[in-house]
Amino acid sequence: xxxRAYTVIANVMNVPADSVNDNSSPDNIEQWDSIKHMNLVxxxxxxxxxxxxxxxxxxxxxxxxxxxxxxxxxxT
Amino acid sequence: xxSTPNYSKIQEIVNSTQSDSLPNLNVSVxxxxxxxxxxxxxxxxxxxxxxxxxxxxxxxxxxxxxAVGGRPDLxxxxxxxxxxxxxxxxxxxxLARNFTALKPEGVRNEIERVTRHMETILSGIRKQTSAMVxxxxxxxxxxxxxxxxxxxxxxxxxAAVREINAHFRSVLAATPNAYFLDMDICRSxxxxxxxxxxxxxxxxRAPYTLAAVDAIAFEQAKFxxxxxxxxxxxxxxxxxxxxxxxxxxxxxxxxxxxxxxYPGSSxxxxxxxxxxxxxxxxxxxxxxxxxEADVWEVFDNHPDMVLCRAHIATAQIxxxxxxxxxxxxxxxxxxxxxxxxxxxxSDFEINLVREQLPEVEAVxxxxxxxxxxRDLLAGGGWFDTLTLSAEDKIRGAMYRAEADRxxxxxxxxxMKSYYASLEMEITIARAxxxxxxxxxxxxxxxxxxxxxxxxxxEADIAEFAADENSDVICLSLQDRFGDSGIxxxxxxxxxGGEALFDSFLLSCRxxxxxxxxxxxxxxxxxxxxxxxxxxxxxxxATLKNVQVELFYGNEGFEELSQGSxxxxxxxxxxxxxxxxxxxxxxxxxxxxxx
Numbered sequence: 180x181x182x183r184a185y186t187v188i189a190n191v192m193n194v195p196a197d198s199v200n201d202n203s204s205p206d207n208i209e210q211w212d213s214i215k216h217m218n219l220v221x222x223x224x225x226x227x228x229x230x231x232x233x234x235x236x237x238x239x240x241x242x243x244x245x246x247x248x249x250x251x252x253x254x255t
Numbered sequence: 256x257x258s259t260p261n262y263s264k265i266q267e268i269v270n271s272t273q274s275d276s277l278p279n280l281n282v283s284v285x286x287x288x289x290x291x292x293x294x295x296x297x298x299x300x301x302x303x304x305x306x307x308x309x310x311x312x313x314x315x316x317x318x319x320x321x322a323v324g325g326r327p328d329l330x331x332x333x334x335x336x337x338x339x340x341x342x343x344x345x346x347x348x349x350l351a352r353n354f355t356a357l358k359p360e361g362v363r364n365e366i367e368r369v370t371r372h373m374e375t376i377l378s379g380i381r382k383q384t385s386a387m388v389x390x391x392x393x394x395x396x397x398x399x400x401x402x403x404x405x406x407x408x409x410x411x412x413x414a415a416v417r418e419i420n421a422h423f424r425s426v427l428a429a430t431p432n433a434y435f436l437d438m439d440i441c442r443s444x445x446x447x448x449x450x451x452x453x454x455x456x457x458x459x460r461a462p463y464t465l466a467a468v469d470a471i472a473f474e475q476a477k478f479x480x481x482x483x484x485x486x487x488x489x490x491x492x493x494x495x496x497x498x499x500x501x502x503x504x505x506x507x508x509x510x511x512x513x514x515x516x517y518p519g520s521s522x523x524x525x526x527x528x529x530x531x532x533x534x535x536x537x538x539x540x541x542x543x544x545x546x547e548a549d550v551w552e553v554f555d556n557h558p559d560m561v562l563c564r565a566h567i568a569t570a571q572i573x574x575x576x577x578x579x580x581x582x583x584x585x586x587x588x589x590x591x592x593x594x595x596x597x598x599x600x601s602d603f604e605i606n607l608v609r610e611q612l613p614e615v616e617a618v619x620x621x622x623x624x625x626x627x628x629r630d631l632l633a634g635g636g637w638f639d640t641l642t643l644s645a646e647d648k649i650r651g652a653m654y655r656a657e658a659d660r661x662x663x664x665x666x667x668x669x670m671k672s673y674y675a676s677l678e679m680e681i682t683i684a685r686a687x688x689x690x691x692x693x694x695x696x697x698x699x700x701x702x703x704x705x706x707x708x709x710x711x712x713e714a715d716i717a718e719f720a721a722d723e724n725s726d727v728i729c730l731s732l733q734d735r736f737g738d739s740g741i742x743x744x745x746x747x748x749x750x751g752g753e754a755l756f757d758s759f760l761l762s763c764r765x766x767x768x769x770x771x772x773x774x775x776x777x778x779x780x781x782x783x784x785x786x787x788x789x790x791x792x793x794x795x796a797t798l799k800n801v802q803v804e805l806f807y808g809n810e811g812f813e814e815l816s817q818g819s820x821x822x823x824x825x826x827x828x829x830x831x832x833x834x835x836x837x838x839x840x841x842x843x844x845x846x847x848x849x
Contacts, residue, residue, distance in 0.1 A: 190266035214291045217455055221292060221465045222262040233454055 204241035280306035285340040287345035296472035304485040311376040322379030330383035332384035353401035388433040431714040441470040477639040487637040493599035494543035526561035536650040541570035554567035568654040578611040589763040656736035674840040684847040686727035702799040754782035793822035
């Protein structure tokens with residue numbers, strides 16, 4: 180799951196897949212602004228057929244937190 | 256609707272495609288809402304039609320300022336498409352969400368204010384660019400303000416929104432190159448509950464889900480494709496398990512599935528859809544591995560065939576491979592392979608065609624679920640045009656006539672007597688109100704016999720026609736097999752003693768009979784009659800028009816050495832001498848001076 184999630188992050192942010200790691204976040208990926216974040220959330224929901232609530236959407240601001248949030252909604 | 260890959264995959268495709276070599280498609284988005292998530296879908300569809308789209312967004316909720324105040328970076332001569340999204344919530348909160356608080360005259364005032372506002376925006380856009388405008392209509396409310404009463408009365412919320420849409424549809428229809436996109440159609444595909452993302456509506460005024468923007472971009476592509484001449488013209492059909500169920504060679508005419516009742520009804524409805532497209536101008540062809548006589552027996556004698564022989568422009572019914580047969584069909588009809596959609600139930604044939612002829616849109620028909628056939632065809636959107644002209648409606652018949660002409664040609668060896676046997680009658684006339692729509696359409700669609708490939712709107716053509724320093728003439732052709740309508744367009748520009756062929760193009764289906772020579776001679780005569788001493792012809796190379804590279808040279812023009820700005824080749828014709836005689840095998844050649 181982690182690998183799939185990172186691929187989605189890489190595709191949406193248009194960065195090389197192998198450059199995404201646990202620490203990837205808006206702090207070190209320049210393109211990761213609020214609009215790209217929205218696109219990322221929507222793409223993750225589509226990829227894993229899940230829905231996040233408002234709070235989760237606002238919280239998942241790093242690759243590590245994305246994976247953690249996916250676990251919260253029972254994606255393994 | 257054919258399904259597009261998911262968002263992440265689409266991003267990957269548009270990120271990784273080397274698209275530098277493709278022609279640009281400059282798309283500008285004006286919006287009162289956030290719709291950034293549509294960008295990869297727009298780029299994906301553009302790639303599918305061979306264009307590299309650059310999508311630029313105007314500021315959020317700044318449509319009025321940008322349209323009226325000007326945004327030269329968003330709207331300019333290089334802009335191809337302007338997408339306009341105007342949410343009712345931002346246009347009129349009261350109409351959208353506070354409807355029951357309005358009195359009837361309040362509703363009326365709001366409708367008028369909103370439509371005036373939108374008209375100002377549209378004319379502001381038009382002042383800045385002549386690009387295609389795709390205006391996204393208002394969605395009708397999912398939860399009408401008056402409840403079930405809303406559908407019963409004339410002054411409900413549904414009626415108000417529909418009135419704004421209807422009014423605006425007519426404003427757009429009166430504006431050149433501007434079109435209304437029905438958002439309710441997009442929402443129907445997706446379903447109202449899956450169309451809106453309420454979280455992001457509240458967090459960031461982004462109302463649509465990915466499923467929604469996917470459906471919207473799919474609908475947009477139906478407009479952009481014909482604008483760029485990338486819509487398909489011909490549907491090529493397999494027979495067994497495609498237009499009927501079963502195999503004619505094994506099941507026989509009484510054993511195949513084709514009827515008004517189940518299970519043959521899937522094929523009956525599919526055929527009905529094929530004929531509906533034919534009536535809209537789509538050319539039909541058959542490509543089937545069969546004994547030819549077996550297939551025609553079904554056409555002639557099966558009581559539930561909706562298709563008949565007269566619908567089929569050309570057929571390749573034999574045991575050769577289908578890639579070769581598709582090539583032959585394209586040749587017979589004088590159209591490009593990229594004009595074909597091919598439907599077949601065999602994954603072997605479909606894969607063969609995808610591999611050997613990637614230009615052909617090859618559609619695999621799911622033979623285990625023929626109930627889906629009709630929707631696969633109706634939902635493809637491959638054949639959409641921006642207008643339906645009289646020529647479109649009879650195009651199928653015209654291409655059938657062309658295929659018949661080819662057969663006659665095969666029988667007649669001497670070309671001149673062949674030409675004479677066609678009894679061709681040519682009429683050349685100046686552009687008028689009736690012919691301008693077709694002329695503009697021809698400049699937009701013609702790719703092969705087109706010297707400069709300049710695309711012109713109806714307004715552009717009308718302007719050339721009205722200007723005394725330019726002339727627009729068109730050529731119509733009729734012969735014993737039928738009326739081809741307007742098949743040639745020429746735009747001349749006069750500057751002192753010189754006439755410039757701004758545009759010179761002919762429909763490919765009339766080539767090879769010296770019609771082009773007649774047209775060129777008549778254009779030269781017009782220039783000569785105006786007192787011009789020299790005519791200039793230019794060739795602008797595209798991927799598709801290499802066949803006309805030497806046209807002017809072969810017709811007695813002299814090539815000029817200086818490669819001027821833009822044109823790949825320039826030619827001159829000395830008008831001070833006598834012009835050559837017209838070919839003598841036409842039944843009549845008429846130039847109408849009006």
